[in-house]
Amino acid sequence: MPRYxxxxxxxxxxxxxxxxxxxxxxxxxxxxxxxRDCVRHVKSKRPFDIIAWVVLPDHIHAIWRLPEGDNAFSIRWQLIKMLFTKKLKERMHDKESVWQGRFWEHEIKSDDDLRNHIHYCYLNPVKHGYVLSTRDWPYSSFHRDVKLGLFDIHWNGLLEVP
Incomplete structure (x- = not known):
């Protein structure tokens, strides 16, 4: 069995x-x-840039850029998951963590790779049938990127012909 x-x-x-x-x-x-509160808290203690983020009912896709000299993304995820579990237990009186034990990670190697993964994040709610258009999913950094002028609100993931 291969070791990840x-x-x-x-x-x-x-x-x-x-x-x-x-x-x-x-x-x-x-x-x-x-x-959101848990991510903000961890980000304040262990900074990172959120390039893209989408939260679906049962999973998250995210793209982070870590500071120079830092490779501790596992610790950040561990802290987010632990804090969310703790706060959820306080709210719901649940006894167990809701998370899978591990997560999947891919190192972005090029501008095309980055663009493809950003598009994957933003199209994921459409792919899963939650909405018909990316603009209709509220739990995504797509809306931030529209405000920044990086995407048009009507973007649908298709390549535009000049």
Whole structure:
């Protein structure tokens, strides 16, 4: 059986998929306020840039850029998951973590790779049938990127012909 080896690159850009143990759960969007607070808290203690982010009911896709000299994305995810679990337990009186034990990570290697993964994040709610258009999914950094002028609100992932 192959052994998965995480990237050790310092200051890199990475795509992540983080999932719940129960893939039928909607706890992430049901408690989006808690998730956002947990991410903000961890980000304040261990900074990173969020390039793209989409939260679906049962999983998250995210692209982070770590500071130069830092490769501790696993610690950041561990802290986010632990803090979210703790806050959720306080709110719901649940006894167990809702997360799968691990997460999937991919080191971004080029501008095309980055663009493809950003598009993957933003199209994921459409792919899963939650909405018909990226603009209709509220739990995504797509809306931030529209405000920044990086995407048009009507973007649908198709290549535009000049």
């Amino acid at each position: 080896i995480r990237s050790k690159r310092f200051g890199g850009t990475f795509f992540f998929t983080v999932t719940l143990r129960d893939r039928r759960s909607s706890v992430l969007v049901d408690h989006i306020d808690l998730l």
